[in-house]
Amino acid sequence: MATAALERPQPAVLDEGAAARVGRFLRRAPVHVVLVLLGLFWLIPTTGLFITSLLSASDAAQGGWWNFFAEPSSWTLENYRNMFDNEGIVDALLITAQVTLGSAILPILVASLAAYALAWIDFPGRDWLFLGVVGLLLVPIQMALIPIFSLYNRFDLFDTVPGLILFHTAFALPFAIFLLRNFFAGIPKDLMEAARIDGASELRLFFKVVLPLGLPAIASLAIFQVLFVWNDLLIGLVLAQNNQPIAPHLASQLRQFGSNLDVLAPASFFSAVIPLIVFASFQRYFVQGLLAGSVK
Amino acid sequence: MFLSVWMVYPTVRTVLRSLYSDKGDRFVWLSNYKRLFTSDTLFTAIKNNALWVLIIPAAVTAVGLVFAVLVERVRWAVAFKVAVFMPLAISLFAVGVIWRIMYQQDPDRGAINAALAGARGFVSHDGVLSRARPSSDALEGSTKRGFTLKQPVRAGGVAVLGLTAIRTPEIPEDAADAVRPEPLQGGIAGVVWRDFKAGGGTPGRVERGELGIPGATVELRNADGKKVDSTETKPDGTFAFDKVADGQYRVSVGSGTFAEPFRGVNWLGDRLITPAIMFAYIWVTAGFAMVIIGAGLASIPRDVLEAARTDGASEWQTFRRVTVPLLAPVLTVVFVTQIIGVLKIFDLVLAIAPGSSTDDAATLAYVMWQRSFSGQNLFGLGAAISTFLLVLFIPFLIINVKRFRAEARG
Structure with a gap:
């Protein structure tokens, strides 16, 4: 060198x-x-x-x-003005926002409860369950696409915001549970026992002790999820058609690449601005999360 | 519960599905897998995935390490880190659009080819007369080989090389009216000019209003066809070989004069598409590697490095023998994370590869989508590809589970 x-x-x-x-x-x-x-x-x-x-x-x-x-x-700014007049793109952006919000909140809700149970409540088979979660960490999305696609078609979830949220949530859960359980398990035992002796119910314990202490981990998880879901292409492409989020929506424009740069470029840039803002405002949590869980 | 509906059940279903025909009505055993390994495109995808796994994790880790080490030495590290890290927040789809703009073939549009054209401009002077033809049958040859005067010339002779089919913008700005040079005692004089003027003129004759071609390379060959001398033309198109030995010579305008202008490297064509996508991928992930490795670097105790330096180790030795071994666990994490990411690479392939080269850029995750969901509906094959992907993940899955079992026990 x-x-x-x-x-x-x-x-x-x-x-x-x-x-x-x-x-x-x-x-x-x-x-x-x-x-x-x-x-x-x-x-x-x-x-x-x-x-x-x-x-x-x-x-x-x-x-x-x-x-x-x-x-x-x-x-x-003409291109951007046209973009906001373009119903397809505006709709896609709104859908992206809904899906992102839902897919950030739901898995954190479910995962923090599950992680709490896995970390602090003794029940038979607990360790095996956690191992199962760890095993699922690496299952590629591709494994679920075909069956879920037919399942969604049967249950009218295809091309809907809830359908997308549920799918994102499922694939976010192993990582979320994994990260939060490890974080919750790090809470001092004395603290938990003191609270239990004081007569706090499990639910109270969860909301008053565990959640506040777990906030940093939850924050980095949320940021991850927001970036991942907002930027997703594959899931939106497969499980939606007329109500696609922004990336899959723009993907159909790629065929005429070159002649439609005045549509594609501003929409791509705009769709990148939101995650950039999120990233810039919560950079610290993002890096922490990255360091904590670079296994996904 | 939730996990079993969306992950466990589908995984099992996909594995089973891969044993059925595309419509799902027939049990076909392993024939989907046979298709997977025998069809050309799928084979390309497997080959590409192998290339991705072989090249990218190592490249990204190396780049990240270099960046992390370098950036430690400057005060404005944060600014650099933000610049390199930023692409990670942008969707891979937008990254694809970004790089498609960069990779455009026309050097007037694609920044990379523009940079290459600029670099080439420094190295060699491009001929622009790429479509020139001889103005009369006194000359033979082509733009590839250069144009040669059929009639040999002796010392004291004058060589006139008329060219035509040259567009006005192609003529260098310093061109002056062509002149038929006087014969030279003991030498050969001549002129290269655009043998054309508005309203006609006689081919093969230098006439008023016809422009000389400056900067053309003129070559002189002896009877054996060996090049003995070469020179460049002046603004009026004239040239001269002052001293020429006895004998017959052939005069030609060298092919360099007619070099094709740089049309740009076809980054998105079938041959370079995979390296092009890989490069964009490195651009995205370098920041990730840099930050993780940087954190590892920061946790190395200063005094260990100091001790090595005090013992007389050079900076390079310290790096090689102390820093890198201490970083090994972090480097492994980055490396493995990259393998996992690369196996699933999909977005960038879809966004960067134009329709004509998708088959050459294809990766497993991409063909899985393409065969099952882009209108082809080959679900049996898609399920087989997914299962194949899962199998590739199983070693990492086992390592993960083992690690946590060990942790749980200890």
């Missing part, structure tokens, strides 16, 4: 202070340059989508988006 050589101790400089600082800076300069270039490289593609989304169809047809990078005067 190039930088390793650069880090070797330099010959002693008599004049410590300014000279040393300059020397250190120069030695580090390559690292800075490399990182700046890499950082730019990581930003360019998204910038490209953003600028493309701001160009009128005729401008976009003229040449690459980078030609317009320095010309904010040629940018227009």
Whole structure:
């Protein structure tokens, strides 16, 4: 690695202070340059989508988006205005929001109860049940698509928001239970026993002690779920048709890629903005969750 | 309960379903699996999945490690981390759209090809006269081989090389009116020009109003066909070989002059599509690897590293012998997570690969969807593909369960 050589101790400089600082800076300069270039490289593609989304169809047809990078005067919000007039896209966004909300709340509700039971209530077969959950962690979504597809068709859940929420919830549960159980199990035993001795019911214990203490884990879980469900393509593509969330809805536009960038680019960018905001506001929890559960 | 309806039951159903025909009315034993391994597209999908598993986890872990180590050394680490981490929050579908814009073939549209075109511009000068033809039958050859004067030339002779079918924008801006050069004592002079002017003119004659072609490469070959000299034309199209030994020579305009302009690499064509998707995937997941590995790096006690340095280990040795071994568990987590993610890769394939190259980009998860749900309704085959995927997951599943049993006991 190039930088390793650069880090070797330099010959002693008599004049410590300014000279040393300059020397250190120069030695580090390559690292800075490399990182700046890499950082730019990581930003360019998204910038490209953003600028493309701001160009009128005729401008976009003229040449690459980078030609317009320095010309904010040629940018227009027209595409976004059209997007909000486009009923299909607006509906898809609303459906995405509903599904995301439901699929964040429901699994957390179910999983925190289940996790509490698995962590603090003794019942026969508890450990086996938890092992079963761990086993299900890695079952790919594909395993359920075909049977659920026919099941949904029979029970009128196909192409509905509840259908999507239920599916997302099911596949979120193993991970949610797993994460929360481990987190709840970390609550000091003394605390729990003290509360039990004081006569708190299990339900009270759950709401007054376990849930508040588990909040960080629940928060990171919620963020994960929001990002995952909002960004889902496969489930929406298979289990919905006329009421698809945004990503599957836009996927049908890909066939005419190129000629419809003025529709595709703003909608893609807009659909990315929401998770980006969520990510930016709760970055800490997100990273914590990532660290806690990088098994999924 | 919930889990059994949505996960356990369907899993069992899918495994059973894979033994039935596509319509589900006939028990066909393993013939769906036979289809899985014998059909071309499915075989490509298996091959692609193998490539993904072989390349991506290692690449992502390596990139993440390099980023994590580098970013530790700068004060603005957070800004860099946010930039690299951001793609992870964006849907893979939007990432697909982003990269499809980047990968467009026309260098005027696709940023990557534009960058390549720019880099090429530094290295070699592109000829633009890609459609030029000789203006008369005095010349032979093609744009691929260059155009050669049929008539050999001796010292003191003048070579006139008229070309036509050149569009005005293709002529360099510094071009001046073509001139028929004077013969040179002991040398060969000549002119390369656009033998065309509005309202006609005589082919093969340099006439008023016809433009010289500057910057064309002129080559001189001896009777054996060996190249003895070459030069470039001036703004008026003239050139000269000052000293030429006795004998007959052939004069030609080199093929370099007619090089095809850069039309862009076809990233989304059948050959490069999988590497192109992989690259986009690395762009997405590098941030994940960087953050996890970075956290591992932060938990390495400083004094261990200090001790290694005090013992005289170079920075590289410290990295290789101390940091990496201490990071091994974290690197394994990233690696395994990537294998699991890559086995299921679907969104990016669907979003990046254009219709014409989906068969070449296909992965198992993609063909599973395509065969069962994109109108083909091959549910038996789809179930077989899913089951095959599950089988690939089983080793990881067992490792997981074992780990937690061990933890529960200990």
